[in-house]
Amino acid sequence: MREFAYFPGCSQGSSAHEYGESAVAAAEALGIGLREIPDWSCCGASSGHMTNHLLSVALPARNLAIASEMGLDVAVVCAACYNRLRGAQRELLEDEGLASKVEGMLGKDPRFRGEVLHLLDIIFREVGLEELKERVSRPLKELKPVSYYGCLMARPRGLMTEDDYENPQRMDRLLEALGAEVRGWSYKTDCCGGSLSLTRTDIVVKLVNRLFEAAEEAGADCIVTACPMCLANLEMRQAEGTLSYKAPHQLPVFFFTELIALALGLDGARKWFPKHLIDPQPLLRGAGLL
Amino acid sequence: MIHTLTPDLEREVERRSGQKARNCFQCGKCSTGCLFNFAMDILPHQVIKLVQYGQKERLLSSGTIWICASCETCTVRCPNEIEVARVIDTLRQMALEEGAVPADRKIPIFHKCFLGNIAATGRISEPVLMGSYKTLSGDLFSDIGLAVNMLAKGKIKLIPQMVKGRREVRRIFKEAAR
């Protein structure tokens, strides 16, 4: 079993609690150990880099410094955290001036030389599709998901892992391995507007509903994400579309690890689904998966 | 009408972000790819143009710099390798530093609350964040239904998590603010 220093991110602690659980459970079942970074703190998310550059590096740096001490690569499940941690890591390794400044702030060496990885990539590297396929006990045959990465998983170009940054493929391949009938679409990396969710709900409702329309047009019956922030935002704001859009969307949204857990037949899976704002249980029942 | 053109802003932006707005040839890709452009008062390629022109006040008080969600679509597609999102980040940072009056108050208030929350506890706690944001922005009633729904699903933890190294975190904030 390979171990990683696990950075859960704030939303795992609250609104996305069950997704966090599904991540840990799926990882464990696939032989990936996630050791939580002790006393991790928030990466600063969008607010950090939007308002203060130094802050946007120093906040993730604190976590990277702790991870350095653990001597493990870092595993992340939130696209925003992933983006911030990797971004900060690169800046710190490339800009010595910045690194020593941050070192002064933290009192720790912020130069993390391991790798920051998203759980999706870790599954690809450590498990691989072939093995995953073998482990599936309940193929998701009747599900027709589209995969949704959001904007932060693949960008900036060159910063993120090897997947195609405009038309990423890994989640599709993974879902296929789980037996789902994945639909292609052109909206994988569109931004859902998560950071404006509270402040400019009007904009976000538009964006989110555009995504749902496109997903339906693609013939999908659910959306799968690799980011708890996206998931929350999509769920929260699609019902809102009822007011401004003719067709109300009620398309379930999953976290990819929930589906892994489901396909592997893990016990915990059932208890996460009722927690969704948009109830996926009818869909899963219809598909004979519950 | 634009009268005085200065290269100062362009240089300032470059110093802070490493981005050379002057390289832009106005192909418009940043704007046509931006999903938020419909809500912007100045489109991304115009932001770049106005940076070239040195129109600091206009940019720092624009709505665009706050509407931009940093999704980086613009950045990955600019043929002149200008990280437009970073330019906008920089303008936001300058706007805060200079106390520019933003076209849309609510967004900077949100960021302030967000960071305030981290500074206080080390991690984000949704009820704390919402509470402080709603008080400061005066936007008390929106999302009430949603909050009730989320509470009902047990999705909102009322007791915030506290990071032990809070002092470290606060020090980061203090130093970064200098």
Added chain:
Amino acid sequence: MAEANGRRNTADEDIRILAFLCNWCSYAGADLAGVSRLQYPAQVLDVRVMCTGTISPYFVIKAFQEGMDGVIVAGCHIGDCHYLKGNYMTAKRFQFLQRALEVFGIEKERLRLEWVSAAEGEKFANLIRDFTRTISELGPSPLRQGRKEVAVR
């Protein structure tokens, strides 16, 4: 009935068509139709000329006199003439020719002017198919031996 007014409707075995093709475009277009193995009726014979500009009205009239039922003149598209403006002259001459034919009692549909480029094998084949159909419908030319009575009417 059909016989009486000199018209027949089936593709006529006995139809005779002569095509004047310019060397640079239409002849090459016909070559391409061949290379592409496009099939078209075999009732057409062709005369190669360097340029449609060479085609004197007399050739066309002679062809009808000799018993042809239809005549095609095909050259480069206007502007593409190998000799700058030969086909332009042809286009001008053509209008005169059609009128002249009517005087002889020959339907003007029996003479066709078309621009076929070297890349238009398909167009060439279609032209022959279409023209053969037209001529079949019109039936043998009134000037043809043994049909003169009909022409005089």
Added chain:
Amino acid sequence: MSAKKARKKEQPAPDSGSPIGAALVVGGGVGGIQASLDLVSLGYRVYLTDSGPSIGGVMGMLDKTFPTNECSMCILSPKMVEVASNDNIEVITLADVEEIAGEAGDFTVTLRVRPRYVDVEKCTGCGDCTAKCPVKVPNPYDAGLGITRNIRVPFPQAVPGAAFIDPATCRYFTKGKCGNCVKVCQAKAIDFEQKEEMRQLKVGAVILAQGFTPFDPRLKPEYGYGVFPNVITSLEFERILGANGPTSGHVIRPSDGKEVRKLAFVQCVGSRDCLVNRGYCSSVCCMYATKQSLIAKEHLATVEPTIFYIDIRAYGKDFERYYQNAAARHGVRYVRGLVSGIRERQRTKDLLLRYLDDSGCMQEEEFDMVVLSIGLEPPRGLTSGLGVGLNEHGFLQSDKFQIFQSTREGVMVCGAAQEPRDIPDTVTLASAAAARASQIIHAGRNTLLTRTEYPPERDVKGEEPRVGVIICRCGSNIGGFVDVPKVVEYARTLPGVAWAEERIYACSQDAQEWIRQKVREHGLNRLVVASCTPRTHQPLFQETLRTAGLNKYLYEMANIREHCSWVHMQEPEKATRKARYLVRMAVEKARLLEPLQEGESEVIPRALVLGGGVAGMNAALSLARSGFPVYLVEKEEELGGLARSIRISQKGEDVQAYLRDLIGQVEKEELISVFLGHRVVDIGGYVGKFRTLVRDSEGRESLLEHGAIILATGGRQHRPAEDYLYGKDERVITQWELEERLEEEGAEAPRSVVMIQCVGSRDDRRPWCSKVCCTEAVKNALAVKERWPQAQVYVLYRDIRTYGFREDLYRRAREKGVTFIRFADDVSPTVNNLGVKLQVAVKDAALGGETVYLDADLLVLSVGVEPNPDNGELAPMLKVPLNADGFFLEAHMKLRPVDFSTDGVFLCGLAHAPKSIEESVAQAVAAAARAETVLAKDRIITEGVVAQVDESSCSGCRTCVALCPFEAITFDETKGVARVNTSLCKGCGTCTAACTAGANRIQGFRFDQIISQIVAASKAWND
């Protein structure tokens, strides 16, 4: 100040180690083809290699060409046939150059020739093998859109027109079984035993013309190429438009074959893009997108094309007008701003594009199909073995002023391999490269040409026609559908036929000997071959006839393959009947054939160059270096022309130093006689023999005799008529005046310099783009920044047209902080004199037309290029036309860019159209090459197929005089009859058709001959 006296000089004797009179041309695109044809007419043996199975390059794949919309194949394939039938050009396909050893004049080239597995000599191109080959492959000729078989003739017009096998996908080679093709090939042409071969060639010069590789749009994943079926490349679209393409020219889309209505073009895909490390502009895509829009509409009127672009680069001759017409008259929609990415609707496969409309509002629109205007990349496989340098973009590096000269002496470059460029510029550079090669190896001229020795021509006058007829089976191509013995039988019954026989392959080498023997045996004096198309095979049989001692015009062909067996395969009976008729028509005509004399006239091996600017001087020097004396006539008292006012070239070189050097070389060159202060009074004569009268300012006249003329009389600068306070305020200057000021010691440093583009260009009165001024402004802006780093520089423009590598300069200018502000086409900036400073107001189109006020210490006007006012007087003297703008009009916009339709007269430089110094130099040297092809011959052979006037019947109506497009007919006032100058006549026959007296006859297509064909057709039918 009178002229240096012309001195007669012997052709310099070859030095001891005389150069090899042969050249290698690498790459058989239009560039390589032109270079080869020029070299061979200059008297050198040519090896033309291509890495592919046929020559033709990309032009062979194009449907039409801008800005004339001419059919690409129609104009290219005659040149390809010319290459194929020339004994002194050896085409070597599937060949890669491994090494070029040695030095200029004496190179040893090593070639790796891959096996074709088909014997080119034996293959007849019938295609039987293709029909039986089980392996389907995407057809490269259709840019991968269509499907073909593994063994095939690359495309119908291919040269060599033989099949080839790709061993990588052949079942025999990969699996060891199959061999179907061997079984069906009746010509026994397939040979699996062929092996890769190394060949060594000895040549004196090398021309590189490897062309370009299309950009792979998968590198721009946001456009979804390869993922969305309806996103295609421009090259693929070119094939869709092609009448001979995979959809036969129907504008339908790949996903469902639906007719395309809404069509979008995305420009600059893989060009002007630092992200994918292709910072240069590909120069042709703005124009080809415009062309494809027009052609698509021509094919399907309902198509609505939209072009998304950054700047429209319509900089070439007649391009601007083409673009404006496309927009204004043909409904092509141009939208400024690139789309960021493409989305697809999953069900319909329609494509969603987002763009900013004119008012700056975001729009999302659905399109049926999107064409990516992909850029031009350096050709693959530019190996170090060539010993030449590459530039930072990977294209062939060349000299700053002589762009056709590589970094290695004796190795020249041309076409898109040097810089992305269009067909006319490629052709120009190819001729220039040939001229440069000739300068190096001219001492070896005519030493390596094979000249066939012909037996003396038998006089057949007065003999009864004895026609020999060969009916070719072409394997089963004819024999399979036409009952050949029956046709032979029929032929024997025809009047005048002395002998008729069939032959399986009439064009094979052994058959030629057989024909000669039959001619002798049966005393034949006319020959008819009933086989395939005369367009490819006539020269071969005519040649055979010559070697048999007969005049080559005693030959007629009946095309019973392309026009018969192949198009009536399903009706063998009718095919046989038609073959008989066609044979009869040919025989009847053959009976009337007469030997024709190819005209011959002497050539005075000396040239006249008119105009002593950069273009004229380069043309003169090039000719002189190839050993030909030149008269250089300049109306001013000084050489240099406009270039005297330019300090820095577009590549940053010192123009004045170059000019001084150039003038020095001209003055030193003994073969050049310069006539300063002279004007042309009259020009008479024709190709090979011109007589020109020139007069100096004091009225002294000289009569010059020469064989060719190069027109290099240039253009002039537009004088702004008080636009923008020019002439009223001394702070308002032109770019040339700025260049002067930049060199002035102690000139006061301006704080702010504003430049205004397109002054006197692209307007109603001057509807052309002056091509040079965008680059000039960028270059001068950089120079200002260099001299006065503190100065602010603003360039106010409509489109920045820094095509090709000039884009690098544009980028550098931005990097250095020059600000570029675009104004809309119809809202020019205005200038206000505020006393201490000038104030320029410009409506910035990027900001929705918001006014920007700029203070200017200097206002620099980028004034355009205008035609030389002398043109109106020169054109009739030279019998050459002007275009609508007043520049000279070349013979053919695409393939004869430096020729006039009047033989022996050539043009270059600004006389032709606006262009930069380097481009003028290239064109001048190209014109020299073309002139040299005339001068290098001791006599000019003119075609036998020409008009002739029978003086006794000519009524003197002069109809023909007026009609001849080549002004070949003059009127003999004394005799009152028309007279044809056979040196000028092209044999079109326009005159013949119009001659009411029947006096004007076109040889080989005589009135009686055509009538005989008509009558024969009728007789055949009546039989």
